Amino acid sequence: MTTKVAANSAAYEAIVRAGPRVKQLQQVHAHLIVTGYGRSRSLLTKLITLACSARAIAYTHLLFLSVPLPDDFLFNSVIKSTSKLRLPLHCVAYYRRMISSNVSPSNYTFTSVIKSCADLSALRIGKGVHCHAVVSGFGLDTYVQAALVTFYSKCGDMEAARQVFDRMPEKSVVAWNSLVSGFEQNGLAEDAIRVFYQMRESGFKPDSVTFVSLLSACAQTGAISLGSWVHQYIVSEGLDLNVKLGTALINLYSRCGDVGKAREVFDKMKETNVAAWTAMISAYGTHGYGKQAVDLFNKMEDDCGPIPNSVTFVAVLSACAHAGLVEEGRSVYKRMTESYRLIPGVEHHVCMVDMFGRAGFLDEAYRFIHQLDATGKATAPALWTAMLGACKMHRNYDLGVEIAKRLIALEPENPGHHVMLSNIYALSGKTDEVSHIRDGMMRNNLRKQVGYSIIEVENKTYLFSMGDESHQETGEIYRYLETLISRCKEIGYAPVSEEVMHQVEEEEKEFALRYHSEKLAVAFGLLKTVDVAITVVKNLRICEDCHSAFKYISIVSNRHIIVRDKLRFHHFQNGSCSCLDYW
DNA sequence: TTAGGGTTAG
Numbered sequence: 001m002t003t004k005v006a007a008n009s010a011a012y013e014a015i016v017r018a019g020p021r022v023k024q025l026q027q028v029h030a031h032l033i034v035t036g037y038g039r040s041r042s043l044l045t046k047l048i049t050l051a052c053s054a055r056a057i058a059y060t061h062l063l064f065l066s067v068p069l070p071d072d073f074l075f076n077s078v079i080k081s082t083s084k085l086r087l088p089l090h091c092v093a094y095y096r097r098m099i100s101s102n103v104s105p106s107n108y109t110f111t112s113v114i115k116s117c118a119d120l121s122a123l124r125i126g127k128g129v130h131c132h133a134v135v136s137g138f139g140l141d142t143y144v145q146a147a148l149v150t151f152y153s154k155c156g157d158m159e160a161a162r163q164v165f166d167r168m169p170e171k172s173v174v175a176w177n178s179l180v181s182g183f184e185q186n187g188l189a190e191d192a193i194r195v196f197y198q199m200r201e202s203g204f205k206p207d208s209v210t211f212v213s214l215l216s217a218c219a220q221t222g223a224i225s226l227g228s229w230v231h232q233y234i235v236s237e238g239l240d241l242n243v244k245l246g247t248a249l250i251n252l253y254s255r256c257g258d259v260g261k262a263r264e265v266f267d268k269m270k271e272t273n274v275a276a277w278t279a280m281i282s283a284y285g286t287h288g289y290g291k292q293a294v295d296l297f298n299k300m301e302d303d304c305g306p307i308p309n310s311v312t313f314v315a316v317l318s319a320c321a322h323a324g325l326v327e328e329g330r331s332v333y334k335r336m337t338e339s340y341r342l343i344p345g346v347e348h349h350v351c352m353v354d355m356f357g358r359a360g361f362l363d364e365a366y367r368f369i370h371q372l373d374a375t376g377k378a379t380a381p382a383l384w385t386a387m388l389g390a391c392k393m394h395r396n397y398d399l400g401v402e403i404a405k406r407l408i409a410l411e412p413e414n415p416g417h418h419v420m421l422s423n424i425y426a427l428s429g430k431t432d433e434v435s436h437i438r439d440g441m442m443r444n445n446l447r448k449q450v451g452y453s454i455i456e457v458e459n460k461t462y463l464f465s466m467g468d469e470s471h472q473e474t475g476e477i478y479r480y481l482e483t484l485i486s487r488c489k490e491i492g493y494a495p496v497s498e499e500v501m502h503q504v505e506e507e508e509k510e511f512a513l514r515y516h517s518e519k520l521a522v523a524f525g526l527l528k529t530v531d532v533a534i535t536v537v538k539n540l541r542i543c544e545d546c547h548s549a550f551k552y553i554s555i556v557s558n559r560h561i562i563v564r565d566k567l568r569f570h571h572f573q574n575g576s577c578s579c580l581d582y583w
Numbered sequence: 584t585t586a587g588g589g590t591t592a593g
Contacts, residue, residue: 147587182587250590273589567593
């Protein structure tokens with residue numbers, strides 16, 4: 001008996017030594033069969049788990065089938081492994097097999113299966129698993145419930161996520177984190193921040209995972225005061241600045257307008273990976289510092305940094321597109337396909353079309369799309385949207401109208417395409433067509449999004465919308481804005497009115513423009529602060545007139561004005577913008 | 584053996 005146990009443990013050790021490597025595992029398996037241990041349940045379970053970790057799913061299943069009457073431990077092992085390895089369909093398949101084999105699931109089973117349903121965003125299947133967990137008596141298990149919060153969040157159902165969370169008899173830091181992350185991932189940054197405060201009030205101590213989500217939420221809304229508080233807290237508590245936390249901080253500072261600070265964090269990180277480098281490259285790119293973005297990318301290659309992935313290439317190509325670095329962009333695209341053997345996706349194609357288009361090479365952009373046509377990849381609306389942007393920018397109205405009509409045929413529900421067509425008609429002076437499009441939009445209930453701008457002053461957040469009069473100091477803000485605008489006019493500012501509101505009178509037009517939300521926020525910021533840079537976050541893209549006005553305002557107020565729009569940053573200083581009017 | 588995290592175009 002003693003020798004059997006010894007031999008068994010030697011076999012176990014041999015399996016562990018083989019590790020998640022198929023060839024080695026197969027050798028050990030052969031040895032097990034020869035020595036008579038090929039039917040040992042515990043050894044096979046370990047072997048199966050490792051085969052699964054090696055992602056050898058066919059081999060895993062073959063081994064699994066060799067076990068007569070699999071028990072709950074074996075089922076849980078494969079369910080957990082497939083879930084962890086992001087093989088969610090296999091995970092759900094093993095779960096179903098477990099049920100049909102009449103083997104009882106446990107809380108271990110449910111947490112893994114629910115996680116896989118979350119990966120699949122399979123709301124219907126996951127709800128079924130949720131019900132099964134409840135009737136099996138695991139509905140109140142802490143682990144199962146935390147997994148459910150994540151599951152509903154990933155399916156976009158925050159109401160259900162909140163409900164599961166609220167009904168938890170005992171909450172955990174992980175469950176709180178799931179909820180914070182859920183709101184943040186669904187674009188509900190304010191709710192994420194609110195939950196974070198509730199978490200602290202309930203006496204839970206946030207950890208680095210909480211802060212990663214919280215920092216992302218701060219980056220989303222531009223809440224720099226809370227964001228930098230978190231940074232200080234991390235430092236003062238001596239929390240380890242791991243890669244994810246560092247990356248979240250880079251993203252925070254970048255999206256709150258401070259690229260220098262983002263770079264400081266990047267330089268201080270002990271460990272970096274492809275996401276951290278990509279975040280930093282993207283920071284340079286969105287702020288219009290194309291050269292720095294390309295330099296950092298080159299450094300990544302030269303200094304044996306992490307291997308760039310397709311996300312990195314989107315960041316670099318987009319940086320080139322926005323800085324007019326056509327030759328650099330071409331070279332990067334070539335390296336991506338030839339040196340790294342990455343297959344470009346629609347997002348990379350869009351960057352290329354955008355890059356050629358912005359630089360005025362409309363023919364080349366068009367040719368690029370047609371080359372894709374041959375491979376059947378030219379149908380993506382995003383490609384034509386980029387091409388359309390170029391037509392508008394370079395005043396090629398005929399081609400613009402043709403493309404806009406094509407886009408409307410492809411996506412009639414997208415108000416953006418109608419607005420674009422209307423703007424092109426407006427720019428080419430076809431006012432009848434403008435009214436026609438606008439009427440059509442009204443009839444079909446297609447509305448433009450409501451724009452708003454946010455500014456933080458002394459740790460408080462103020463929100464402005466167009467023509468806003470809700471603010472306590474409305475009168476003062478408007479009067480100050482009037483003064484600013486008239487001083488701007490004295491040095492050459494002429495309101496741009498061609499794009500907007502062609503049906504109204506000239507004066508009204510100018511009046512409406514002057515009170516765009518970003519103008520109100522900027523005026524408020526200048527009024528309330530002295531000598532510092534002000535940062536405004538807008539939910540839509542900045543309009544041409546505000547862009548022009550802020551250049552002049554940066555002169556008359558002698559201030560650095562930073563505006564983050566839906567996609568990019570604009571640093572206005574001494575009469576010019578960092579985007580070089582190239583956005 | 585169990586649950587939670589960072590990077591991407593327009």
